[in-house]
Amino acid sequence: MTVAATFEIEYLQYLGPDGTLVAELPPQAPSAADILPLFKQMLLVRTFDAKAIALQRTGKLGTYAACLGHEATHVGIGASMRPEDVFAPSYREYGAQFMRGVKPRDVLMYWGGDERGNDFSGPKHDFPWCVPIATQCLHAAGAALAFKLRGEDRVAVTCCGDGGSSKTDTYAAINSAGAYALPFIQCIINNGWAISVPRKAQTGAKTLAQKGLAGGLHCLQVDGNDLFAVLEGMRRAMERARSGGGGSVIEFMTYRLHDHTTADDARRYRDEAEVKDGWTRDPMTRLRTWLTAQGVWDEAQEKAWIEECGQMVDVEINAYLESKVQPVEAMFDYLYADPPADLLAQRAAAIALEKRS
Numbered sequence: 317m318t319v320a321a322t323f324e325i326e327y328l329q330y331l332g333p334d335g336t337l338v339a340e341l342p343p344q345a346p347s348a349a350d351i352l353p354l355f356k357q358m359l360l361v362r363t364f365d366a367k368a369i370a371l372q373r374t375g376k377l378g379t380y381a382a383c384l385g386h387e388a389t390h391v392g393i394g395a396s397m398r399p400e401d402v403f404a405p406s407y408r409e410y411g412a413q414f415m416r417g418v419k420p421r422d423v424l425m426y427w428g429g430d431e432r433g434n435d436f437s438g439p440k441h442d443f444p445w446c447v448p449i450a451t452q453c454l455h456a457a458g459a460a461l462a463f464k465l466r467g468e469d470r471v472a473v474t475c476c477g478d479g480g481s482s483k484t485d486t487y488a489a490i491n492s493a494g495a496y497a498l499p500f501i502q503c504i505i506n507n508g509w510a511i512s513v514p515r516k517a518q519t520g521a522k523t524l525a526q527k528g529l530a531g532g533l534h535c536l537q538v539d540g541n542d543l544f545a546v547l548e549g550m551r552r553a554m555e556r557a558r559s560g561g562g563g564s565v566i567e568f569m570t571y572r573l574h575d576h577t578t579a580d581d582a583r584r585y586r587d588e589a590e591v592k593d594g595w596t597r598d599p600m601t602r603l604r605t606w607l608t609a610q611g612v613w614d615e616a617q618e619k620a621w622i623e624e625c626g627q628m629v630d631v632e633i634n635a636y637l638e639s640k641v642q643p644v645e646a647m648f649d650y651l652y653a654d655p656p657a658d659l660l661a662q663r664a665a666a667i668a669l670e671k672r673s
Contacts, residue, residue, distance in 0.1 A: 322377070324522050328549050329539035333597045335605025340537060343547050348610035354395055354543060354611070355603050361411040363625040364420050365574075367633060371424070372578045377639065380427045381408045385541070385573035388622055389505055391415060392546030396554055399471060402463075403458035404443040404474040409505075412475070416442065419552055420632035425639060447525065450476045450483035458488040460498035460563070471557045475503040478512020481524045485606035493563035494532030495659040500530065501562035502555045505540065506570035508594075512585040528565030540568030541599035571597060604610075644670045 330345070332338040346354075350651040365384055371377035383390060387409065394415025398404060410423055417438030426433030434444040442461075442672060444539055446452035456474035463470045476486055481504045493500035504524045508515050519529060525535040534556060538549040546568065553564035572595035575582045582591075607613035648655065655663070 328545040331542045331543040335602040379579045381577045382574035388543040389540035389568040396550035402472045404452040404457045421635040423506035426634035450480040450485040453489035457492045458502035471499045473501045478506040497562040499557035502565045506566045511576045525567035534564045537567040540570035
């Protein structure tokens with residue numbers, strides 16, 4: 317038998333669930349002192365996430381997509397990017413966006429139904445939140461093509477979930493990135509569930525990373541709850557993209573510790589034992605254990621930092637709650653430079669309806 321080609325998917329993990337090293341850290345790995353600010357950022361994200369859910373439960377925020385359990389993946393992605401790079405997120409990667417300058421109040425405004433939240437702080441060339449599944453992947457591929465045509469030293473990074481990796485948009489983005497050798501990184505954040513559809517029911521592929529093979533991209537699977545593995549995987553992909561080596565697909569193995577959104581009740585489709593097992597792989601616990609063993613973190617520091625995180629998030633919450641509500645016509649004013657006649661008619665009707673109430 318003649319074999320046309322063979323492939324392997326490398327798996328990266330350095331820090332095991334118990335907080336001890338399972339492999340030697342790569343030479344480029346940050347020191348304990350350098351990794352500490354990222355751990356603190358992860359704690360800030362978790363604090364924000366809990367308070368955002370509380371806001372929704374008390375009727376002060378619309379439907380919200382929690383990121384509990386994803387902190388290492390998200391912060392690691394954001395920490396690996398330069399300001400001039402472009403990020404095309406889905407609707408859950410707050411940790412990555414905070415690293416790029418987005419403010420928590422921006423996130424709250426968006427989920428509060430105010431489109432001004434999408435005019436967020438940070439790089440204005442980043443794409444807004446994307447709720448339609450995986451369409452942002454095509455946006456990132458387009459940006460990467462522009463970078464290559466202009467000869468710019470920039471990389472386009474996009475994220476989708478395990479469910480989003482089954483969409484044709486993701487495949488088209490991967491194919492384009494491979495065909496044109498684009499500076500493009502497709503992050504597939506595999507948290508086990510596409511709302512109520514489990515990973516095993518989504519695809520027959522052994523890994524989600526291998527979905528990039530047909531497009532000719534470099535493919536890698538990493539432990540997304542291990543910040544060291546996330547940083548190393550992103551470092552390799554970034555280096556490859558900047559050197560003209562083309563794009564990458566990275567599958568980040570993590571777990572969704574909360575419901576899909578606050579409109580979901582995951583107890584209807586997954587059992588408690590699975591969630592309990594997911595908590596044993598929590599990214600915060602393992603990194604906390606390692607940092608403590610390195611002598612750079614302790615319980616007193618964490619208590620003080622969590623209190624400070626609460627105060628910082630409360631400032632952002634107050635800024636959101638005190639934001640002046642926009643008039644009803646604002647929902648029509650940010651899509652078209654020259655609105656079509658039917659939209660203008662709807663706008664006028666909405667204004668008239670509001671004045672009657």
